[in-house]
Amino acid sequence: MSRLVVVSNRVAPIDEGKQAAGGLAVAVLAALKKTGGIWFGWSGTVVEEESQSEPRRTDVGRLTYATLDLSRRDFEEYYNGFANQTLWPLFHYRVGLIEVSRRTREGYKRVNGYFAEKLVPLLSPDDMVWVHDYHLIPFGEELRQRGCTQRMGFFLHTPFPAPEILVALPNHRELIRELCAYDLVGFHTHVDLRSFADYIRQELDGEVEDRGPEGGMLIHAFGRTLLARAFPISIDTxxxxxxxxxxxxxxxxxxxxxxxxxxxxxxxxxxxxxxxxxxxxxxxxxxxxxxxxxxxxxxxxxxxxxxxxxxxxxxxxxxxxxxxxxxxxxxxxxxxxxxxxxxxxxxxxxxxxxxxxxxxxxxxxxxxxxxxxxxxxxxxxxxxxxxxxxxxxxxxxxxxxxxxxxxxxxxxxxxxxxxxxxxxxxxxxxxxxxxxxxxxxxxxxHDIGWWRESYVDALTRAPYG
Missing domain, CATH: 3.40.50.2000 (Glycogen Phosphorylase B;)
Structure with a gap:
């Protein structure tokens, strides 16, 4: 069984693992304990100076926590800026609240590149990489540019906007190209999936093969083929x-x-x-x-x-x-x-x-x-x-x-x-x-275990290479 590498904006504090209340934390910990692997992301710490230090690693059984700090500049541009003042309102249909800035977009790309650079030495050839949420959309493309060929999946924990909303973002085409670098893109609902497919058809003139509710949609765009599918997240019932x-x-x-x-x-x-x-x-x-x-x-x-x-x-x-x-x-x-x-x-x-x-x-x-x-x-x-x-x-x-x-x-x-x-x-x-x-x-x-297993299984079967 391939090792799983989970990448998220935040990594659940290690001493809180037993009480991880969030759906993501519960699912991630269970998956990593089953397959072994790495949970990689931001430590939650903001430092004043620019940092290029190596990830702090903590091993707990077969699970490795690897975290990086963010500089004050990175935090403001990547997290407070593009992620939460541009993408968050956009994805929640609040176009009037969107703040567009080249500076924050560049900071968003820079931090995703920084994270990718620090993860590459930790990867093995047969790992599967599972990236989470809107903070890290470019992460897969950043790994590809660094020569990584592992299976890569992405899951979006927010809604995905209709094409008419998404095009309010000046660099919407670039954002979707980054999303298409993954082998599997997961959404919560079929409404979100349909919005993504509509954008591919309407804005890119790409091809979409609908394989039914359980099969998802095969997307052909930017010279790649990927699977997009709905995986409604749940709870530890x-x-x-x-x-x-x-x-x-x-x-x-x-x-x-x-x-x-x-x-x-x-x-x-x-x-x-x-x-x-x-x-x-x-x-x-x-x-x-x-x-x-x-x-x-x-x-x-x-x-x-x-x-x-x-x-x-x-x-x-x-x-x-x-x-x-x-x-x-x-x-x-x-x-x-x-x-x-x-x-x-x-x-x-x-x-x-x-x-x-x-x-x-x-x-x-x-x-x-x-x-x-x-x-x-x-x-x-x-x-x-x-x-x-x-x-x-x-x-x-x-x-x-x-x-x-x-x-x-x-x-x-x-x-x-x-x-x-x-x-x-x-x-x-x-x-x-x-x-x-x-x-x-x-x-x-359809509990949190079903969600986790469904996604990981689909990633192992998604178009690859």
Whole structure:
């Protein structure tokens, strides 16, 4: 069996391996422990001076962690710049937020080249290289230019935009050429896959052979043939079910239940980001209370939103907007013994969140655009099958393609989301159980292990050479 080399922007801290909550970390660790190999990427450390040092290596059994630091300049141009102020808004259909700069694009290319240069000496001829996410699109081409002939796959964890959106990027053709350097390109959904194929046809006049839902599409472009296919990422379902059951006895869960004083709970958990639809979500909860006043003093909404990219203006603005919205809504509806919205800018561990999910009667997951959104899947997995809560899910989340037994909503339609919340809060137990069981069948048959094995198997069979 070929050794697997995983490349991602960040490498999960070694001492946190047992608690790796993210889908990527869980899948990567399991794959590497099975095949042996390397997990390569940025250490998370920013240094002031330019660095060309060799990767720091730590061996844990058959697994090698290899990490590099970034200079302040590289961090600003590659990470804060092109990756997160150009590609992130572009891929999430927020064209008006895109910042275009040759300087940051050059920094993005430079860091990908730097990473590739440092990985090459660590590679063996029969390795398989699996690259992750929008930060590292050029990485495969950088390896090819350095003479690497190994099988290479790429997986995009964000949505992939329609051609009409993608062409807003001045160097869109160059970006797609870089993507076509891989042997396998994976997306979350068939919608993303179709957008990629449409770009190949419309903008490049390339050829696309559709091999059906399970076979993906053969792409012929830039003198290469590659396989593109949808692989919807998932969660460690059974493990999370067990965690949620035990978490109900935890101190945090008991404190939360006591604080509700018999009220029902709606929960949202999202990184603080403009793609998550949080202002619209707050407004929908306000609309619920205004339209269905019987829920006043009987329902609480807990929104957990850990801050991210705190030095980026758009993130500063949304944090301020949400503080103002929650303050206004609480001022309008609060009683001396009840605050409608509990808005927390902090993170919680996996076990604590599992207990919170299981306590909540409604999971409110309403991004304006999301590649998958694992919170939706985690909420479902954490429910008590004998008395499950209801998932209200945005049609623009990749998870909606699988979890179609949720209440699917358009997050831009504030009144419709409020109506869905009303329906969720009043849904009879038999319907709740039926919907939950249908979604659990999907989560059990398509868990994180299925995702990992499907991708690795497809990479071994993809066109090569």
């Amino acid at each position: 059974e493990n999370l079910v067990g965690i949620a059951e035990t978490a109900m006895r935890s101190r945090h869960t008991q404190r939360l239940k006591e604080s509700l004083v018999g009220r029902r709970l709606i929960i949202g958990v999202d990184r603080l980001d403009y793609s998550k639809g949080l202002p619209q979500r707050f407004q929908a909860f306000e609309q619920l209370l205004a339209t269905y006043p019987e829920h006043c003093n009987r329902v609480s909404f807990l929104q957990v939103a850990p801050p991210s990219r705190e030095d980026v203006p758009e993130y500063i603005a949304i944090k301020r907007e949400l503080s103002e919205l929650s303050g206004r809504i609480n001022g309008r509806f609060a009683e001396f013994d009840w605050v409608p919205i509990r808005y927390l800018n902090k993170s919680f561990g996996r076990r604590v969140l599992a207990g919170f999910y299981r306590t909540a009667h409604v999971g409110l997951v309403t991004p304006l655009r999301d590649g998958m959104n694992l919170v939706a899947k985690e909420y479902v997995a954490c429910q008590d099958a004998d008395d499950p809560g209801v998932l209200v899910l945005s049609t623009f989340a990749g998870a909606a393609r699988e979890l179609d037994s949720a209440l699917i909503v358009n997050p831009f339609d504030i009144e419709a989301v409020a109506d869905a919340l009303q329906r969720a809060l009043t849904m009879p137990l038999p319907e709740r159980k039926e919907r939950h069981a249908a979604m659990m069948r999907i989560l059990r048959s």
